[in-house]
Structures are given as C-alpha cells and as structure tokens.
Amino acid sequence: MTIRKALTIAGSDSGGGAGIQADLKTFQELGVFGTSALTAVTAQNTLGVHGVYPLTAEAVEKQIDAVLSDMGVDALKTGMLFSAEIIEAAARKLHEYECQNVIVDPVMIAKGGASLLQEEATEALKKVLLPRALVVTPNIPEAEVIAGMTITSEEDKKEAAKIIASFGPKNVLIKGGHDEGTKTIDLLYDGKIFHTFLGKRIDTKDTHGTGCTFSAAMTAAIAKGASVRVAAQTAKQFIQAAIEDGLYIGEGHGPTNHWAYRQRGGN
Numbered sequence: 001m002t003i004r005k006a007l008t009i010a011g012s013d014s015g016g017g018a019g020i021q022a023d024l025k026t027f028q029e030l031g032v033f034g035t036s037a038l039t040a041v042t043a044q045n046t047l048g049v050h051g052v053y054p055l056t057a058e059a060v061e062k063q064i065d066a067v068l069s070d071m072g073v074d075a076l077k078t079g080m081l082f083s084a085e086i087i088e089a090a091a092r093k094l095h096e097y098e099c100q101n102v103i104v105d106p107v108m109i110a111k112g113g114a115s116l117l118q119e120e121a122t123e124a125l126k127k128v129l130l131p132r133a134l135v136v137t138p139n140i141p142e143a144e145v146i147a148g149m150t151i152t153s154e155e156d157k158k159e160a161a162k163i164i165a166s167f168g169p170k171n172v173l174i175k176g177g178h179d180e181g182t183k184t185i186d187l188l189y190d191g192k193i194f195h196t197f198l199g200k201r202i203d204t205k206d207t208h209g210t211g212c213t214f215s216a217a218m219t220a221a222i223a224k225g226a227s228v229r230v231a232a233q234t235a236k237q238f239i240q241a242a243i244e245d246g247l248y249i250g251e252g253h254g255p256t257n258h259w260a261y262r263q264r265g266g267n
C-alpha cells in the first residue's frame with residue numbers, strides 16, 4: 001500500500017473546528033497521513049478568538065525541516081501564517097525543498113472578526129507565497145484584499161481571479177461561502193478557463209472552519225494524485241456533507257462534521 005502524506009503549515013484552533021485540527025481531521029478522513037508545522041496557538045471556541053500566540057519564524061522553519069527532510073510529502077497546505085516573517089520563512093522552505101503541490105489558503109480574518117494575519121503581511125503573501133502556489137483558495141473578503149477590488153457579482157469574481165492569477169499561482173479558487181443566494185458558487189480559474197462548483201447553501205451558523213476544511217480536502221485529494229479540478233470537486237462534496245450533517249457543538253459558530261463525507265461513502 002502506498003501511503004500518501006500531506007503537511008499543514010497553520011495555526012492551532014483549541015476548539016478543534018478550524019486550523020491545524022480541521023486539516024488533520026480532513027487528511028485522516030481522506031486516507032492521507034497528516035503532518036503539521038504550527039505557526040501560532042489560538043485560544044478559540046465557537047464564540048470567537050480569545051487569544052493569539054504566534055511562534056517564532058525559526059520554530060516554524062524547524063518544524064518544516066523536520067517533516068520534509070525525513071518524511072517528505074505529496075502535497076502541503078498553508079493556513080493561518082500570522083506575520084510577514086512566518087510567510088517568508090515558509091516560502092524559503094518551499095523553495096529549498098522544491099515543493100510542487102502547494103495549496104495556499106490565505107487566511108486573514110476569523111469568522112468572528114479577529115485578525116489572523118497582520119495587515120502588513122498581505123504584501124509578503126502576494127510577493128513570496130502566491131508565486132509558489134499550485135492553488136490559492138481565498139474566500140470573497142480575502143480575494144477582495146488580494147485583488148484590491150470589491151466583489152459584488154460573478155463577473156467581479158472572474159476579474160478578481162485574473163488579477164490574483166497575475167501574482168503567480170497556477171490556479172485561483174474563489175470560494176462562494178460569503179455570497180448570498182440559495183446556491184454557493186465556488187469559482188476555479190486555471191489561467192485559461194473558469195470552472196464553477198455549485199452547492200446548495202445550508203442555512204446554518206455552524207460554518208467555523210469551512211475554508212480550512214475545504215483547502216485541506218483539496219490538499220488530500222491532490223496528495224492522492226487528483227488534478228486540481230477533481231480535487232476541487234472532492235473538496236466541495238466533502239464540505240457540503242460536513243456542513244449538512246451539522247454537529248451542533250457550542251453556543252456560537254460551531255464546527256462542521258468531518259466524518260460526514262466518509263459516512264456517506266466518499267473516499
């Protein structure tokens with residue numbers, strides 16, 4: 001049996017719904033061996049972020065070295081990176097180890113409004129990390145910041161995807177969770193063609209960690225050899241099931257159900 005491996009470079013969510021915890025649960029459910037490099041510890045639950053404690057860039061580099069020098073990975077993702085120093089450290093390591101299957105989830109702000117990326121770090125994200133990405137997966141507010149424009153229509157989403165692609169990622173996937181309407185529309189741009197992935201919008205407040213889970217599912221699928229397009233389809237099915245079969249944990253924005261996709265027969 002070939003063991004497929006994935007790495008997540010991201011922050012810890014003590015509440016277990018987002019960040020490293022969501023990523024490792026998703027890798028596990030999709031049959032991929034998960035490894036991690038922690039960038040920050042957050043004290044977080046369904047009600048919000050109560051504290052952010054970043055690690056040093058050196059600590060992040062050491063963790064990436066430890067995993068990549070010995071175990072290797074088939075794909076990796078980045079999540080909360082917090083500072084320009086950590087972004088630069090991660091980008092240096094991706095260059096050093098010639099990492100190819102890099103999924104960048106440009107996490108900026110938690111659903112409750114807490115900042116998970118310092119404002120001045122956006123430039124570093126664009127300059128040193130996006131050029132290394134096979135796919136970047138912004139939500140709509142993140143796409144607006146990276147592209148420097150407001151998104152209010154599907155046409156705007158396409159224009160933003162083209163601007164973001166000009167920073168160097170091979171594919172741009174703008175997630176539609178923050179849109180309105182009965183459908184969610186995720187848009188993938190591969191540099192030439194647009195593909196859309198549609199889902200039924202679920203009326204729920206339990207969407208904590210949807211972006212992390214989505215990008216982790218893409219990472220796992222790519223680690224198993226899927227194309228970006230097939231990986232986006234798998235991730236869409238994974239997150240749809242995870243939101244639909246809610247767990248109703250906590251008083252605020254609860255986590256999604258990472259078991260649901262496999263319970264429905266997905267693999």
Ligand SMILES: Nc1ncnc2c1ncn2[C@@H]1O[C@H](COP(=O)(O)OP(=O)(O)O)[C@@H](O)[C@H]1O
Binds near residue numbers: 175176186202
């Ligand atoms: N209420 C919802 N119903 C169904 N799918 C959703 C819902 N909210 C988000 N999604 C899906 O979850 C994934 C993550 O999207 P989004 O919530 O935009 O990301 P983020 O967590 O980064 O803000 C996307 O595939 C999006 O379409």
Ligand SMILES: Cc1ncc(COP(=O)(O)O)c(N)n1
Binds near residue numbers: 013019079210
């Ligand atoms: C440690 C950490 N990383 C990322 C998120 C974003 O979560 P979401 O996917 O809900 O935007 C989070 N809340 N906490």
